[in-house]
Amino acid sequence: SAVISQKPSRDICQRGTSLTIQCQVDSQVTMMFWYRQQPGQSLTLIATANQGSEATYESGFVIDKFPISRPNLTFSTLTVSNMSPEDSSIYLCSVESAGVGPDTQYFGPGTRLTVL
Amino acid sequence: AQKVTQAQTEISVVEKEDVTLDCVYETRDTTYYLFWYKQPPSGELVFLIRRNSFDEQNEISGRYSWNFQKSTSSFNFTITASQVVDSAVYFCALSEAGGYQKVTFGIGTKLQVIP
Numbered sequence: 176s177a178v179i180s181q182k183p184s185r186d187i188c189q190r191g192t193s194l195t196i197q198c199q200v201d202s203q204v205t206m207m208f209w210y211r212q213q214p215g216q217s218l219t220l221i222a223t224a225n226q227g228s229e230a231t232y233e234s235g236f237v238i239d240k241f242p243i244s245r246p247n248l249t250f251s252t253l254t255v256s257n258m259s260p261e262d263s264s265i266y267l268c269s270v271e272s273a274g275v276g277p278d279t280q281y282f283g284p285g286t287r288l289t290v291l
Numbered sequence: 292a293q294k295v296t297q298a299q300t301e302i303s304v305v306e307k308e309d310v311t312l313d314c315v316y317e318t319r320d321t322t323y324y325l326f327w328y329k330q331p332p333s334g335e336l337v338f339l340i341r342r343n344s345f346d347e348q349n350e351i352s353g354r355y356s357w358n359f360q361k362s363t364s365s366f367n368f369t370i371t372a373s374q375v376v377d378s379a380v381y382f383c384a385l386s387e388a389g390g391y392q393k394v395t396f397g398i399g400t401k402l403q404v405i406p
Binding site: 216223233234278280281285 | 328335336337382384391392393394396397398
């Protein structure tokens, strides 16, 4: 299994500012992902954080708005840049745990972001 | 473009009843993955299953079972003898790229199990 922590757990920010969310995993994992869940909505994958190379962004998401770092196999950050109220969401970090047995995906507790 | 439809937005059942959550998908790819996730009222997201398009065998895990039918493009989820702890929003998802990328989620089905 994998235990994931995220910081901060929640924040209230002013429009135009940026927030960096940290994701720490208690074991080395190959695949790390960032998702967004807007209020009352379903989930959307933002990007895959790749260790040692640029993140892979899903359609509709760009590096300038959501820069991602992945300095090692246990840590990643997602920055929400130049925020607007539309960025108010829960941001979730996730990892794939692959090994003996079926592949499993684990999620962090989420970062609840409110942009005023 | 890929699409996932969860037509049931909310379902209520009485405890111990069986319940099936429907998921219908659209894709042009022959290789794809299907997922189910659970999000209890506490908010944490729980991965339930990932199934690739070449494996049409039904899956059973305790009280949970999944019925994958390519002929109808459906990947339905059944909870047997439901319990209050099953109350949650359940999301079905589809990935055309394989793995977890390029994934499309359904809007979710909110299940309420009444004691």
